[in-house]
Amino acid sequence: MPLAPTFTTVPVVVDDAKCIAEKGCTVCVDVCPLDVLRISDTTGKAYMAYDECWYCMPCEADCPTGAVKVNIPYLLK
Amino acid sequence: MSDPFESYSDLDDLAEQLASDDAGERRVAVMELADLGDPQAIPLLARAMADKDAGVRLQVARALESYDGPAAAAVLVTALTDPDKEVASAASESAAELKDPASADPLFPLVEHTSPFVRASALRALKELRRKESLKPALQALRDSDPQVRVQAVGVVGFLKLEEAVPALKSAAADPDPLVRRAAISALTFSHTQTATETIAKGLADSDWMVREIAAETLGSAHGEGAAAQLLATLSDPFWQVRLKTIRSLGKLKHKPAIKGISEALGHAQANLRKEAAAALGEIGDPSAKPALEAVADDPDPDVRKNIRWALQQIAIKAAASA
Amino acid sequence: MTLDAIVDGISEVACDVLVIGGGTAGPMAALKAKQKNPKANVILLEKANVKRSGAISMGMDGLNNAVIPGYATPEQYTKEITIANDGIVNQKAVLKYAQNCYKIIEELDSYGIRFLKNENGDFAVKKVHHIGTYVLPMPNGETVKKALYRQLRRARLLISNRYMATRLLTGTDGRVAGAIAVNTRTSEFLVIKAKSVILCMGAAGRLGLPTSGYMYGTYENAANAGDGYAMAYHAGAALANLECFQINPLIKDYNGPACAYVAGPFGAYTANNEGARFIECDYWSGQMMLEFFNELQSGKGPVFLKLNHLHEDTIKEIETILHKVERPTRGLFHEGRGTDYRREMIEMHISEIGFCSGHSASGVFVDDFGRTTIPGLYAAGDMASVPHNYMLGAFTNGAIAGEDAAEYAANVDFASFDAGAVALEKERVLAPTKREDGIPPNQIEYKTRRLVNDYLQPPKVTRKYELGQTRLAEVRDDLENRMMVRNSHELMRALEAHSILDCADMAAFASLYRTESRWGLYHLRTDFPHKNDEDWFCHTLLSKKDGRMACEKRAVDPYVVPIAEDERDLYDKQRIRASA
Ligand SMILES: Cc1cc2nc3c(=O)[nH]c(=O)nc-3n(C[C@H](O)[C@H](O)[C@H](O)COP(=O)(O)OP(=O)(O)OC[C@H]3O[C@@H](n4cnc5c(N)ncnc54)[C@H](O)[C@@H]3O)c2cc1C
Numbered sequence A: 001m002p003l004a005p006t007f008t009t010v011p012v013v014v015d016d017a018k019c020i021a022e023k024g025c026t027v028c029v030d031v032c033p034l035d036v037l038r039i040s041d042t043t044g045k046a047y048m049a050y051d052e053c054w055y056c057m058p059c060e061a062d063c064p065t066g067a068v069k070v071n072i073p074y075l076l077k
Numbered sequence B: 001m002s003d004p005f006e007s008y009s010d011l012d013d014l015a016e017q018l019a020s021d022d023a024g025e026r027r028v029a030v031m032e033l034a035d036l037g038d039p040q041a042i043p044l045l046a047r048a049m050a051d052k053d054a055g056v057r058l059q060v061a062r063a064l065e066s067y068d069g070p071a072a073a074a075v076l077v078t079a080l081t082d083p084d085k086e087v088a089s090a091a092s093e094s095a096a097e098l099k100d101p102a103s104a105d106p107l108f109p110l111v112e113h114t115s116p117f118v119r120a121s122a123l124r125a126l127k128e129l130r131r132k133e134s135l136k137p138a139l140q141a142l143r144d145s146d147p148q149v150r151v152q153a154v155g156v157v158g159f160l161k162l163e164e165a166v167p168a169l170k171s172a173a174a175d176p177d178p179l180v181r182r183a184a185i186s187a188l189t190f191s192h193t194q195t196a197t198e199t200i201a202k203g204l205a206d207s208d209w210m211v212r213e214i215a216a217e218t219l220g221s222a223h224g225e226g227a228a229a230q231l232l233a234t235l236s237d238p239f240w241q242v243r244l245k246t247i248r249s250l251g252k253l254k255h256k257p258a259i260k261g262i263s264e265a266l267g268h269a270q271a272n273l274r275k276e277a278a279a280a281l282g283e284i285g286d287p288s289a290k291p292a293l294e295a296v297a298d299d300p301d302p303d304v305r306k307n308i309r310w311a312l313q314q315i316a317i318k319a320a321a322s323a
Numbered sequence C: 001m002t003l004d005a006i007v008d009g010i011s012e013v014a015c016d017v018l019v020i021g022g023g024t025a026g027p028m029a030a031l032k033a034k035q036k037n038p039k040a041n042v043i044l045l046e047k048a049n050v051k052r053s054g055a056i057s058m059g060m061d062g063l064n065n066a067v068i069p070g071y072a073t074p075e076q077y078t079k080e081i082t083i084a085n086d087g088i089v090n091q092k093a094v095l096k097y098a099q100n101c102y103k104i105i106e107e108l109d110s111y112g113i114r115f116l117k118n119e120n121g122d123f124a125v126k127k128v129h130h131i132g133t134y135v136l137p138m139p140n141g142e143t144v145k146k147a148l149y150r151q152l153r154r155a156r157l158l159i160s161n162r163y164m165a166t167r168l169l170t171g172t173d174g175r176v177a178g179a180i181a182v183n184t185r186t187s188e189f190l191v192i193k194a195k196s197v198i199l200c201m202g203a204a205g206r207l208g209l210p211t212s213g214y215m216y217g218t219y220e221n222a223a224n225a226g227d228g229y230a231m232a233y234h235a236g237a238a239l240a241n242l243e244c245f246q247i248n249p250l251i252k253d254y255n256g257p258a259c260a261y262v263a264g265p266f267g268a269y270t271a272n273n274e275g276a277r278f279i280e281c282d283y284w285s286g287q288m289m290l291e292f293f294n295e296l297q298s299g300k301g302p303v304f305l306k307l308n309h310l311h312e313d314t315i316k317e318i319e320t321i322l323h324k325v326e327r328p329t330r331g332l333f334h335e336g337r338g339t340d341y342r343r344e345m346i347e348m349h350i351s352e353i354g355f356c357s358g359h360s361a362s363g364v365f366v367d368d369f370g371r372t373t374i375p376g377l378y379a380a381g382d383m384a385s386v387p388h389n390y391m392l393g394a395f396t397n398g399a400i401a402g403e404d405a406a407e408y409a410a411n412v413d414f415a416s417f418d419a420g421a422v423a424l425e426k427e428r429v430l431a432p433t434k435r436e437d438g439i440p441p442n443q444i445e446y447k448t449r450r451l452v453n454d455y456l457q458p459p460k461v462t463r464k465y466e467l468g469q470t471r472l473a474e475v476r477d478d479l480e481n482r483m484m485v486r487n488s489h490e491l492m493r494a495l496e497a498h499s500i501l502d503c504a505d506m507a508a509f510a511s512l513y514r515t516e517s518r519w520g521l522y523h524l525r526t527d528f529p530h531k532n533d534e535d536w537f538c539h540t541l542l543s544k545k546d547g548r549m550a551c552e553k554r555a556v557d558p559y560v561v562p563i564a565e566d567e568r569d570l571y572d573k574q575r576i577r578a579s580a
């Protein structure tokens, strides 16, 4: 099956400098109702793995260090 | 295959993690203490409250939201007085969720703390705990220099619903700050003494429109004929919002002498006010309002029309009942 | 390691009461089942994470339907819900909710959830209209879910997160026997044997397609894909009045709730392009949505939320509530657009269709104890047939079902079931993982939902519906034979695509069965434009009979709160005016 990686922007941005995932935090990944966040194997930080957001924001509200920002994507503006 | 159930972390493991050199790891341990739901976690949280890292302390202040009772409140007391602003304000939010009356004991001394933020937060938490011992410090706090503290003090007094506190609330209703005056008038809702009614009625002439609004609203809750007569004055308040609450209260009190004044509002440009006037005339249910209602039966606003229809129906029902 | 790699595995557990869905109704059901019988083994199974799952994940800005002594009576409430639903209600269940909900409010208050109170500490119920007063704001509503979670942890309930239930197990004797679930990150299976099962899986929120270009709306929690409706159907339970769709008013382009409920008591209202009110109807109902729809289509559209006549201080108060709790992104949306409540009216629109008794009436058919037509199987919340539940209904009816289910479980043994059922389900679930090539689940889902918008969105036209059914059948063939996934996350989406398609089929089937128009826009059939009480004053029950979809009529139980003839009349008269 031929696949194409399509260029898209995701609404959730994580500030790697603030994220403490490598210390064992997984709060944002845990609370996401759509399970679209993951901890990256390469950076050790949280990131948005799937572009399937509901814009509900617990990831931002519950992050202990304020590392998560949920943006309104272009199509919803 | 991994255990399909959410785990309940082991206290000893978490205690060990709390001793880690890494602030991030300590912070994560505190988060797990929050989820534990086990009061045995409180001593560990108390220890973590002395952490040198403000992030860890912030997490403790948030974690305390999950706990209640005097032991948790004691840790909150430390958190409320933390030098870090974020820690203190998280503690203030957590304290507002306390429900166990016994949680009040460690909070009492804070009412005399040097920081107005701490004083206000302590009073805010004490409100819900409804302890009689809160009355004295709260009455004192009504004379605080900070208006936020005075607002919360009014709440503490008001939640207790004690007739003996009515005179103090009366003075608070003359406070220089409008927010305090608003709170004081709302706090008098419970009392049907003459002093209370008079104090609220005085608020109808306040310089701040929101104070007049709450006074007009409060008088509607069973403060009797005397209150209704006072309300006639605010029927011509310059703010339609105040007139709206006045009309609603007059309707609730079924005050017939207000019919003429209320009917005038049926022609006001603000549909919300016309609607309220029609509804109030229905509540009063007197046939003398019929012509005024019928004259505006084709009001352009459907909600107003609906209330006119309802009012006419109420009048008809009452007429039939008394016939 | 590949992200969310598929692992082969299966384990089995057993419990007395299994609650599926840990959003709003579920946690309450689990808690009450445990309190009722502390010895009972209670499992709460959730597709996401109970800490922040469900419609209330970020809280709510208030209770829409609080029946509080002194403001409204249970009888009055029951009457109004009956009228709002054109008479087709099980009054006993509505009345029971109304009688029990105040107790639940007090209990929630004791959990630390903060409701709006006056300075005497009394609940500050807000008046919406003269008929009844039911709105109780929650200024710190964002703490709801956390407070609830705290109670679950204190009770040491068994919580199973990230497990998506896929099918119910039914016993050889017709009772419920448990459920099968699959881990959304590993694809491992979990078989849960249970004496009673409570379904609390929320609305079918991914039925129609939102206009945003994304598949996950901003309104309904997108984890609620209609799995509960599909599971109940495949287990043979009856579903009531599915043709009574849910359509909501929303903020255009943002697609989130407009919350007129919150802004209303402050003086805000829905207006047309002249800034004038146009809604005649008293209740949030299909009739109201029809008036909304008509105005949108008319020269007086579009429709707006009007606040710009309010005082600055009032607007500030509304903003704090609306932009903090429930959907905090709403503030960001207005900011990005530069829209300001003070200056202009906010454009509104109507949503795509869904199933949801929370705001409407359709759902798994239950009695006043939350019992479905299958012994031992219960349903509560947005997926059960008690109309206009909202959040407090989910809590209250969840509590009622939890207690009854615990009692039921105490008196029965496990039902025995056919072991082959598990193997069959495993095969069905994993089929898309076995293909080397095929259609990704998001394309199957997109197509299904586009077809729903094209053919099923009211007004309902018979010919369009029939065409829609043909197209949906083609999609089903692709879904069953050509859908392909690469990891566990995609597998979850593939399973959701199954539920969505099942719901679409049920929506079409139920709509064609009821050959009249009822519930305003929700069931507006252009070729049967009138309400026909003679033939259709009844529930319709859809269920699976001999492997096929079937519908039947069921009489409305005698009213416990009578509705006088003239009260119904008055309401109908208002409608005539509205359509004139
Ligand atoms: C945007 C919005 C605003 C609202 N505003 C208000 C308001 O202001 N006031 C009010 O009273 N009501 C309001 N409501 C309605 C109210 O929130 C809902 O009626 C109520 O929360 C529904 O509860 P529930 O338990 O049925 O569903 P939910 O709380 O949605 O829970 C369903 C749960 O089931 C889980 N689930 C789904 N499928 C599966 C599966 N296959 N396996 C396992 N778990 C599964 C989901 O993850 C979810 O956690 C609003 C609803 C929405 C969406």
Ligand code: SF4
Binding pocket: A014, A018, A019, A020, A021, A025, A026, A027, A028, A029, A045, A046, A062, A063, A064, A065, A066, A067, A068
């Ligand atoms: S919650 Fe914040 S700190 Fe924790 S993993 Fe997510 S981004 Fe990192």
Ligand code: SF4
Binding pocket: A012, A031, A032, A033, A034, A035, A036, A037, A052, A053, A054, A055, A056, A057, A058, A059, A060, A070
């Ligand atoms: S906003 Fe909600 S859906 Fe989006 S990533 Fe955050 S938690 Fe998940």
